[in-house]
Amino acid sequence: MLSYSVFLxxxxxxxxxxxxxxxxxxxxxxxxxxxxGKTAMEKARQELDAAVQGSDVQILDYIWYxxxxxxxNVEMLKADSRVQEADMLFGVGGGRAxxxxxxxxxxxxxxxxxxxxxxxxxxxxTAITVMYNPDGSFKEYYYxxxxxYHTFVNTKIIADSPExxxxxxxxxxxxxxxEVLFASRDKFIYHTPLMGQCISKVCTxxxxxxxxxxLEACRNNKPDFALEQVALDIIISTxxxxxxxxxxxxxxxxxxxxxNSSLAHCVYYGASTLPQCERHLHGEIVSFGVLCxxxxxxxxxxRDRIMQFNKSVGLPVTLDELEIxxxxxxxxxxxxxxxxxxxxxxxIPTKERFIQAMIDTDEAGKRL
Numbered sequence: 362m363l364s365y366s367v368f369l370x371x372x373x374x375x376x377x378x379x380x381x382x383x384x385x386x387x388x389x390x391x392x393x394x395x396x397x398g399k400t401a402m403e404k405a406r407q408e409l410d411a412a413v414q415g416s417d418v419q420i421l422d423y424i425w426y427x428x429x430x431x432x433x434n435v436e437m438l439k440a441d442s443r444v445q446e447a448d449m450l451f452g453v454g455g456g457r458a459x460x461x462x463x464x465x466x467x468x469x470x471x472x473x474x475x476x477x478x479x480x481x482x483x484x485x486x487t488a489i490t491v492m493y494n495p496d497g498s499f500k501e502y503y504y505x506x507x508x509x510y511h512t513f514v515n516t517k518i519i520a521d522s523p524e525x526x527x528x529x530x531x532x533x534x535x536x537x538x539x540e541v542l543f544a545s546r547d548k549f550i551y552h553t554p555l556m557g558q559c560i561s562k563v564c565t566x567x568x569x570x571x572x573x574x575x576l577e578a579c580r581n582n583k584p585d586f587a588l589e590q591v592a593l594d595i596i597i598s599t600x601x602x603x604x605x606x607x608x609x610x611x612x613x614x615x616x617x618x619x620x621n622s623s624l625a626h627c628v629y630y631g632a633s634t635l636p637q638c639e640r641h642l643h644g645e646i647v648s649f650g651v652l653c654x655x656x657x658x659x660x661x662x663x664r665d666r667i668m669q670f671n672k673s674v675g676l677p678v679t680l681d682e683l684e685i686x687x688x689x690x691x692x693x694x695x696x697x698x699x700x701x702x703x704x705x706x707x708x709i710p711t712k713e714r715f716i717q718a719m720i721d722t723d724e725a726g727k728r729l
Contacts, residue, residue: 363611363616365553365608365611365616366506366507367553367604367605368488368506368507368508368604369508369601369604370486370487370508370509370511370512370597370600370601370604371510371511371512372486372511372512372513372514372596372597373385373511373512373513373514374514374516374589374592374593374597375514375515375516375589376515376516376517376584377517378513378514378515378516379408379409379411379412379476379513379515380412381412381513382409382412382413382416382418382474382513383412383413383416383417383418385474385510385511385513386418386449386472386474386510386511387417389448389449389472389510390447390448390449390472391417391418391419391448392418392419392420392421392446392447392448392449393418393419393420393421393447393448393449393450393451393474394420394421394422394423394424394443394444394446394447394449394450394451395409395420395422395423395424395451395453396423396424396425396426396438396444396450396451396452396453396458396461396462396465397423397425397426397451397452397453397454397458397462397476397478398425398426398453398454398455398458398478399425400454401453401454401455401458401478401479402423402425402453402454404478404518404521404522405453405476405478405515405518406423408515408517408518409451409453409476420451421443421446421447422443424438424441424443424444426438426452426454426457426458426461426462427461429457429461429493429495429497430456430457430458430460430461430464430490430491430492430493431461431492431493431494431495431500432464432492432500433495434461435461435464435465435468438461438465439465439468439469444465444469445469447471448471448472449471449472449473449474450462450465450466450469450471450472450473450474451473451474451475451476452466452473452474452475452476452485452509453475453476453478454476454477454478454479455477455478455479455481455482455484455526456479456481456482456484456485456491456643457484457491457493459475459477459484459485459509460484460490460491460492460503461490462475463475463484463490463505463508463509464490464492464503464505467503467505467506472510473509473510474509474510474511474512474513475509475511475512475513476512476513476515477512477513477514477519477596478515478518478519478522479519479522479523479526479527479530480514480519480522480526480527480530480588480591480592480595480596481526481527481529481530481533481595481642481643481644482530482533482534482595482596482643482644483533483534483537483595483596483597483598483599483600483603484600485509485512485514485596485600486508486509486512486596486597486600486601486604487508487600487603487604487607488504488505488506488507488508488603488604488607489502489503489504489505489603489607489621490502490503490505491503497633497639498633498634499630499633499696499700502609502701504607504609508600508604512596512597512600514592514593514596514597516584516588516589516592517584519579519584519588519592520578520579520582520583520584520588521582522579524576524579524580525642526642527575527576527579527588527591527592528576528644528645528674528675528676529642529643529644529645529648530591530595530644531568531572531575531576531591531595531644531648531674531676532642532644532645532646532647532648532651532671532676533595533599533643533644533647533648534564534568534594534595534598534599534644535565535568535647535648535651535667535670535671536622536623536625536626536647536648536650536651536654537561537564537565537598537599537602538561538562538564538565539565539623539625539651539654539655539660539663540620540621540622540623540624540625540626540651540654541557541558541561541602541606541620541621541623542558542561542562543623543624543654543658543706543707544606544619544620544621544622544623544702544705544706544707545557545558545606545618545620545705546707547707548618548620548705553605553608554605554606554608554618554620556605557602557603557604557605557606557620557621558606558620560598560601560602560605561602561606563598564594564598564599564602565667567590567591567593567594567598568591568594568595568670569667569670571586571587571588571590571591572591572670572674573673573674574587574588575587575588575590575591575592576674602621603621606618606619606620606621607619607620607621609701618705619701619702619704619705620705622702623654623702623705623706624650624653624654624657624697624702624706624715624718625647625648625650625651625653625654626647626650626700626702627650627696627697627700627702627703627715628646628647628649628650628653628693628697628719629643629646629647629650630696630697630700630702631692631693631694631695631696631697632646632683632685632693633696634692634693634696635684635685635689635692635693637684637685638683638684638685640684641683641684645676645677645683646677646683648671648676648677649671649676649677649678649679649680649682649683649722651667652664652667652668652671652678652722652725652726653715653718653719653722654718655667656718656719656721656722656725657714657715657718664722664725665725668725668726668729669729672729677726678722678725678726678729679723679726679727680719680723681723687720690716690719690720691712691716693716693719694712694715694716695712697712697715698710698712698715
């Protein structure tokens with residue numbers, strides 16, 4: 362095995378965590394551009410401007426990221442003189458905004474910092490980005506050497522985000538433990554992926570324990586302990602696992618491994634080929650995929666436990682809730698079999714077994 366490096370996320374959390382920006386960024390330059398979603402930048406701008414006021418950090422401008430994480434938007438931003446001039450890049454918003462800025466910063470070799478305004482996924486602190494085609498379908502993963510230099514989790518701004526996006530974030534994070542443990546089963550596991558395995562085991566409990574209370578806090582726009590615990594789970598805990606559980610594009614292919622996600626995300630990537638699924642959020646679909654993975658793996662008691670939780674907070678437990686028909690399952694399976702997750706499924710995965718797991722999950726959900 363060749364030598365390797367692991368870079369782990371660092372983070373600040375709290376209602377006033379942006380006040381740490383001047384200290385955290387002090388070694389990386391004086392000027393920054395903020396790149397993100399329009400709504401996200403609008404919500405974060407006052408806090409960001411206040412945090413750097415009177416410091417050595419100057420925000421040059423606020424730039425829209427383009428609306429999706431694709432290479433076309435990355436190229437557009439690379440050509441922007443404001444981006445070229447800035448010492449640092451600040452990525453503000455949800456997963457696709459953060460992934461766009463991460464890819465851009467990696468290509469330009471600029472220091473970058475992330476400011477998630479939603480607790481909807483772990484993109485803010487992972488060293489992998491999800492890139493899409495211009496039509497919105499999944500294209501590929503882009504692998505980076507390291508995650509963002511620092512992530513700022515402002516719970517006041519997250520409490521002001523749409524409840525539905527936190528809801529979807531809970532659904533996405535529910536996948537981390539079962540997917541990592543499933544994908545790494547019967548594999549040669551040494552220090553780094555073992556760390557990922559161990560940390561993944563603390564990702565489900567906070568969601569089930571605090572999820573409903575966190576949704577209530579978000580609904581009332583009031584940050585509290587439950588919301589902070591769930592936000593940290595979604596953004597940080599699962600993100601740290603990702604950095605331990607992903608080791609792709611190595612000089613020697615034998616050193617590659619990808620245990621970061623599995624069949625739950627296969628359901629999502631398959632569903633991304635269906636036009637009607639554009640009306641459904643990433644984590645919403647993944648949460649149903651979690652149930653499918655547990656069914657596929659014969660973990661029916663755990664599936665029923667998570668299904669009960671999903672039902673209690675309104676996450677989908679049937680295909681109908683995602684507007685997916687039985688006829689769509691072949692197309693989902695075809696796409697699923699083409700992504701990297703499929704190659705790490707224990708044993709010899711088959712499309713037929715995968716389709717049957719989706720059908721059996723749907724039947725169990727209908728009985729609930």
